[in-house]
Amino acid sequence: MQIVLVHVHVKPEFVEAFKEATLANASNSVTEAGIARFDVIQQADDTTRFILVEVYRSPEASAAHKETPHYLRWRDTVAEMMAEPRQGIKYGNIFPEDADW
């Protein structure tokens, strides 16, 4: 699996709009064949900070996601909401094994 944690920091006035746009993106993303999970979580002690936990079945699936209409719409919609550039960090899975995602 190729796992990407995308760290997002939004301007305070855009928290609700970001959640709405990101819910739309996530609920479409999980229908992609190459995506095992697409979780969206909000930091408890700073609600302007989010992480997108994106679990791809291959590097190709990650590239394919970036060409989908829902990703492109999300990218354009949230562009003005960022308090700072978002950061994606890549991981491999130790647990569970590939078959169990």
Added chain:
Amino acid sequence: MQIVLVHVHVKPEFVEAFKEATLANASNSVTEAGIARFDVIQQADDTTRFILVEVYRSPEASAAHKETPHYLRWRDTVAEMMAEPRQGIKYGNIFPEDADW
């Protein structure tokens, strides 16, 4: 859900031993009723860095986990492996909804 991302930085000589100890802890933890997920991921560009993605169904489940034999064994086993104190950051779930974890 109460989600905790535990950021771990291990000394290079302990990477394999940490993976082994953490696999044992994770595979036992997912059998706890209050735990929805207990993923362990390793950073691609720095293999001494890990995140434990712990998804609890309640704050009580998080407290109960810390009293299990497998957690206590893990805590003691990995103590000497840390390159710096590990850090847990709490999150709430935006997607998916509680019922879908």
